[in-house]
Structure formats: C-alpha cells, structure tokens
Amino acid sequence: MMTSRNHIMEQVYTVEAGNFVLAGEASGQIKKVLKQLGVDSNIVRRVTVAAYEAEMNMVIHSVGGELILKVTPERITVTARDRGPGIPDIGLAMQEGYSTAPEIARELGFGAGMGLPNIKRCADSLNMQSKVGEGTILEAYFDIKAR
Amino acid sequence: MEKYYHSVTLDKEKCRGCTNCIKRCPTEAIRVREGKARIIGERCIDCGECIRVCPYHAKIALTDPLASIQKFPYKIALPAPALYGQFRNVSINAILTGLLKLGFDEVFEVARGADYVTEFVNEAIKDPKRKKPIISSACPAIVRLIQVRFPELIDNIINIESPMEIAARLAKEEFCRKMGVKEKDVGAFFITPCAAKMTSIRNPIGIDRSWVDGAISILEIYGPLYNQISRLEDDEVLLQKASPHGILWANSGGESSALDMDNYLAVDGIQNVIRVLEEIEDEKLTDLEFFEGLACTGGCVGGPLVFENGFVAKNRIRKLSEQAKGRHLSREEVVDAKEKIQWYFEKPILPKPVMKLDDDITLAMKKMEAIERIYEGLPGLDCGSCGSPSCRTHAEDIVRGYASEMDSVFKLREKVKELAQQMIELSEKIPGGKTSNNGK
Ligand SMILES: Nc1ncnc2c1ncn2[C@@H]1O[C@H](COP(=O)(O)OP(=O)(O)O)[C@@H](O)[C@H]1O
Ligand code: SF4
Ligand SMILES: [Mg+2]
Numbered sequence: 001m002m003t004s005r006n007h008i009m010e011q012v013y014t015v016e017a018g019n020f021v022l023a024g025e026a027s028g029q030i031k032k033v034l035k036q037l038g039v040d041s042n043i044v045r046r047v048t049v050a051a052y053e054a055e056m057n058m059v060i061h062s063v064g065g066e067l068i069l070k071v072t073p074e075r076i077t078v079t080a081r082d083r084g085p086g087i088p089d090i091g092l093a094m095q096e097g098y099s100t101a102p103e104i105a106r107e108l109g110f111g112a113g114m115g116l117p118n119i120k121r122c123a124d125s126l127n128m129q130s131k132v133g134e135g136t137i138l139e140a141y142f143d144i145k146a147r
Numbered sequence: 148m149e150k151y152y153h154s155v156t157l158d159k160e161k162c163r164g165c166t167n168c169i170k171r172c173p174t175e176a177i178r179v180r181e182g183k184a185r186i187i188g189e190r191c192i193d194c195g196e197c198i199r200v201c202p203y204h205a206k207i208a209l210t211d212p213l214a215s216i217q218k219f220p221y222k223i224a225l226p227a228p229a230l231y232g233q234f235r236n237v238s239i240n241a242i243l244t245g246l247l248k249l250g251f252d253e254v255f256e257v258a259r260g261a262d263y264v265t266e267f268v269n270e271a272i273k274d275p276k277r278k279k280p281i282i283s284s285a286c287p288a289i290v291r292l293i294q295v296r297f298p299e300l301i302d303n304i305i306n307i308e309s310p311m312e313i314a315a316r317l318a319k320e321e322f323c324r325k326m327g328v329k330e331k332d333v334g335a336f337f338i339t340p341c342a343a344k345m346t347s348i349r350n351p352i353g354i355d356r357s358w359v360d361g362a363i364s365i366l367e368i369y370g371p372l373y374n375q376i377s378r379l380e381d382d383e384v385l386l387q388k389a390s391p392h393g394i395l396w397a398n399s400g401g402e403s404s405a406l407d408m409d410n411y412l413a414v415d416g417i418q419n420v421i422r423v424l425e426e427i428e429d430e431k432l433t434d435l436e437f438f439e440g441l442a443c444t445g446g447c448v449g450g451p452l453v454f455e456n457g458f459v460a461k462n463r464i465r466k467l468s469e470q471a472k473g474r475h476l477s478r479e480e481v482v483d484a485k486e487k488i489q490w491y492f493e494k495p496i497l498p499k500p501v502m503k504l505d506d507d508i509t510l511a512m513k514k515m516e517a518i519e520r521i522y523e524g525l526p527g528l529d530c531g532s533c534g535s536p537s538c539r540t541h542a543e544d545i546v547r548g549y550a551s552e553m554d555s556v557f558k559l560r561e562k563v564k565e566l567a568q569q570m571i572e573l574s575e576k577i578p579g580g581k582t583s584n585n586g587k
Contacts, residue, residue, distance in 0.1 A: 033515065037503065
C-alpha cells in the first residue's frame with residue numbers, strides 16, 4: 001500500500017509473527033524503493049539493515065505488526081509497530097548481546113542480541129517506546145543530506 | 148570508445164519478438180518494441196543470459212574474426228583457461244601448440260596471468276584497511292552488475308587487473324624485449340568464452356585503454372584449432388607454464404581456492420550471484436573475507452561462447468589442472484612483474500545508477516507514485532505481452548517514457564471496450580438510431 005502527498009511517501013508492510021518464509025521481504029522491498037528513489041547508497045544500506053533487524057524482531061519476538069517506510073526529501077523514517085507483548089526494560093534490551101530469543105530462532109542463526117544495537121548504529125536517531133501487554137513502537141530516522 | 152559499446156547485440160532479422168529474453172535479463176535491459184527486441188544500452192552488462200535463452204539465436208556476441216589477427220605483423224594468442232576444457236583427450240600443450248600453428252607467433256596463457264593475480268590478491272587481502280569482503284574483479288559482467296545494481300559494493304571490488312589484462316601486458320612486454328620489436332606492431336588476442344570480456348576490451352573499467360587488441364570467440368576458433376591439433380606430431384615444445392591453480396580459474400571456485408585463506412564464498416550463475424550480493428549489501432555476511440562471483444553456471448567453462456557442455460568441460464579442467472606441469476610463481480617473478488607493468492586499476496569504478504527514477508528525489512517520489520497508480524490498474528500476470536518484463540517494469544517504463552499504456556493488451560482491451568461503448572452511445576444519439584425510434 002502506498003500513499004503520497006505533499007512530498008511525503010508512505011508504504012506499509014504487514015509483518016507476521018513466526019513466519020520465516022516471508023521474513024525479510026518487507027525490508028527487501030524498502031531497499032528496492034529507496035534505490036529507485038535514488039537515495040545515496042550508503043543511506044540505503046543503513047536503512048535496509050535497520051529495517052531488516054526491526055522486521056526480524058517483530059517476526060521473532062512479537063505477535064505481529066507492521067513496518068512502515070516514510071520518505072520526505074529530507075528524511076527517511078522506518079517505523080516498526082507491533083501489537084505486543086512489549087519490552088519490559090528497553091535499556092536492557094538495547095544492550096549488546098542481550099537476547100530472549102527462543103531456541104528455534106537461535107537455531108536459525110538469530111538471537112545474538114545485536115539487532116537493536118545495530119539499528120542504533122545505523123540510524124541517525126532512534127526513538128523507542130514500549131508498553132508490556134500493548135506493544136512496541138520503534139522509529140528509526142535517517143537524514144538525507146545533500147552531498 | 149563509444150559510450151555504450153556492447154558485444155551483445157540483436158540480429159534483427161532473426162528476432163521474432165518473443166518474450167524469452169526480456170524475462171531472463173538480470174538488469175531488465177531488454178524490451179520488445181514493434182515486434183523486435185531492443186537492448187537498453189546503459190543497462191546491459193553483457194552477461195550473455197539472453198544469448199543462451201534465445202531460441203532463434205537472434206542475440207549474438209560481436210567478437211573479432213580470426214582473420215583480424217592479420218592486421219598486426221606479430222600476433223600473440225591469449226587463451227582463456229576455459230579453452231582447455233573444450234577438447235577430449237587433448238593436452239594443454241597440444242592446444243597451445245595448435246594456436247601457434249594457426250598463425251600466432253606466441254602464446255601466453257591467461258591462466259599464467261591468473262597466477263600473478265592470485266599473488267597480487269594475496270597481498271591485498273592482508274591490508275586491514277580494505278572493505279570486506281573483497282570482491283573479485285575477474286568477471287566483467289559481475290563488475291558491471293555491481294555498477295548498475297549494487298553501487299554500495301563498488302569499493303569492495305578489488306582494484307587489481309584481470310588475468311586477461313595482466314597476461315596481455317606481460318606477453319607484450321616480454322615479446323617486444325625478446326624480439327626487439329615495437330609494441331604497436333604486436334597484437335594480443337584473447338580467446339574468449341564470453342561477450343563480457345569482449346566488451347571489457349573495447350570499453351574497459353578501471354583503465355583508459357585495454358592492452359588486448361581483440362577477442363576471438365572459442366566457438367569460432369574451435370573448428371580451425373581442432374584441425375591443427377589433430378595434425379600435430381608428438382615432438383611438441385613444452386609451452387604450458389601456468390600452475391594447476393591458474394588453470395582452475397576456468398571453474399567456479401578456482402580463483403578462491405588458490406588464495407591463502409578459506410574464508411571465501413564462490414558463487415556461479417548470475418541469479419545466484421545477485422542473491423548473495425544482496426546479502427553482502429545488507430551486511431548479513433560480515434565474517435566473509437573474499438567473494439568470487441561468476442556470471443556463468445560453473446564459471447567461465449559455462450560461458451555463452453564455448454563449444455563444450457560446461458559440466459563436461461568443468462570436469463576436464465579439474466583433471467587437466469591435476470596433471471599440469473607449470474610451477475608456482477617465485478617471489479622474484481611477482482616483484483619483477485609489478486615493476487614492469489601496470490597491474491592495478493588507474494581509475495575508480497563509477498556507479499551507474501540506471502535504476503533510479505530521477506536525480507531529484509521529489510520528482511522521483513512523484514514518479515514512484517505514478518508507477519504505483521498505473522501498476523494497480525494492470526493485471527499482475529507479468530505475461531510480457533506489452534514488451535516489458537513484468538507489469539511493474541511496464542508501469543515504470545510508462546513513467547520513464549519508454550512505453551505507452553496502450554502497449555498492454557489488457558489496457559488496450561479496456562480501451563476498446565470503452566470505445567465500443569462510446570460508439571453504441573453515439574449511434575443511439577444519431578437520428579434514426581434506437582433512441583429516436585424508441586417506443587414512439
Ligand atoms: N518487537 C519486540 N517485541 C518484544 N521484544 C522485543 C522486540 N524487539 C526486541 N525485543 C527484545 O529485545 C531483545 C534484544 O533484541 P535484539 O537486540 O534485536 O536481539 P535478538 O533479536 O538477537 O534477541 C530481544 O531478545 C527481545 O527480548
Ligand atoms: S563467468 Fe567467465 S565466461 Fe562468464 S561472463 Fe564472467 S568472465 Fe565471462
Ligand atoms: Mg533481533
């Protein structure tokens with residue numbers, strides 16, 4: 001789905017919990033869109049890495065949600081919004097190596113506890129809010145600087 | 148050179164405008180317009196997928212005819228290692244001797260050039276400042292693929308010349324010195340398995356001018372060369388010098404296995420390479436040190452211009468490599484070569500972001516929106532009948548101005564329906580039509 005008004009473009013992708021067949025598809029689409037928009041390749045890479053991590057976190061840790069790409073000529077925003085279960089301690093979750101990933105995710109090579117730190121490293125700024133029982137919203141911002 | 152020189156071209160007479168090639172092109176560079184295929188020059192990477200897939204042999208590779216070597220007083224043959232896999236029960240030495248009998252004054256194995264490249268790469272890998280994984284520059288189709296589709300990975304491409312260039316430079320340098328002749332009188336000809344190499348001679352990347360003067364396809368030279376080989380006497384001079392490793396470069400994984408490390412990935416077949424490059428770009432393969440990607444299945448043995456079945460050739464190369472008599476390069480030889488020739492790229496590799504919709508992001512966003520709108524009205528069958536590879540690219544083509552909405556049979560059908568309806572309405576308004584008589 002896509003809407004665009006007054007130089008804002010928004011795309012919304014549904015992310016299913018536990019679906020490893022579709023996992024990575026939303027961030028893959030985001031990468032394609034940004035390349036077509038001619039966004040600097042370094043920014044495309046950072047956005048894609050962050051979007052992928054956020055998408056995988058929703059697949060592995062949440063009950064499902066959506067990944068939203070918003071583009072303006074100045075800024076790209078990737079929002080991951082899920083419907084639960086929420087993160088009790090965001091500070092702890094942000095720590096490198098911290099993970100509550102279940103065994104099946106670890107067997108697939110996930111759960112190194114580097115996802116959130118990676119998002120932080122890639123994004124120009126990051127905003128995260130969570131309420132246990134309600135859900136998590138993560139917003140990663142990327143500036144499109146004129147080079 | 149010409150801005151978009153390409154070896155891969157269309158034989159218009161033979162093209163029937165089917166949609167086989169447009170669907171297989173990895174850079175979506177082909178369209179069918181007015182019943183004939185058309186290659187978009189700035190997108191084509193000369194990988195040769197369309198040559199392989201065209202049932203009518205309408206996609207061809209322009210290479211130099213064997214007779215073109217006569218333009219030079221002295222001629223050097225530079226056989227790709229893939230040539231060695233083309234003949235049954237024929238030694239490498241016999242193949243090299245056969246080339247001399249065909250009229251070449253000298254042969255220099257590109258496999259020997261590969262031995263040098265291996266040493267140069269081994270040194271480069273040790274540099275901790277290099278972006279990892281280092282990506283091989285051996286296959287020009289992959290280098291071009293990266294320019295077009297993965298510009299972020301350009302800095303990962305190793306800035307070392309290909310075995311073909313190294314071989315040409317060393318061969319010419321040696322020949323001129325030994326024979327006391329001028330370089331302009333010596334022509335070096337690559338015996339090529341592919342169109343991509345031909346293109347990189349005419350329109351090189353990373354250098355201003357190639358040292359190779361022409362490329363003769365393996366397919367073309369196969370017959371005459373076989374003729375010579377079958378008439379050879381036993382007492383051949385020993386010409387084979389490349390090491391077993393250099394010869395293995397014909398196969399996928401050959402380049403990597405010669406390196407001083409095992410943290411590498413060797414992938415063949417352009418679609419497979421694309422999949423892995425996506426992962427490298429997304430930082431999913433962070434512990435990888437070296438990536439070898441070859442456009443053709445099995446490696447150069449599977450090139451579009453080879454004679455023998457690539458799988459058979461691959462196996463032969465493996466055996467020939469085991470029997471190869473050539474030795475590894477000495478430290479002195481490597482140092483000496485570095486002094487004598489230009490062995491690394493002189494110029495940066497530039498991105499070719501042909502996929503982007505506009506230089507101005509605001510306009511690009513507008514175009515993207517228009518594409519989305521058009522796309523929603525298309526059936527999503529990706530049937531190719533509009534001449535574009537998919538409904539999505541058709542929508543893109545319309546927005547980019549490459550196509551008209553009426554190229555789609557579905558849109559045309561809608562339009563015809565609409566027109567038919569308008570005609571009925573019109574006829575009803577004409578005096579004497581149904582309306583005017585209606586019940587009166
Ligand atoms: N969307 C989410 N919903 C619930 N918990 C999450 C979510 N994202 C991250 N977490 C929690 O934060 C931890 C750290 O996440 P991350 O750094 O991505 O590492 P990993 O995914 O490897 O566990 C996770 O193990 C999980 O407990
Ligand atoms: S794999 Fe070898 S034969 Fe195929 S395009 Fe690349 S260089 Fe040419
Ligand atoms: Mg994670």
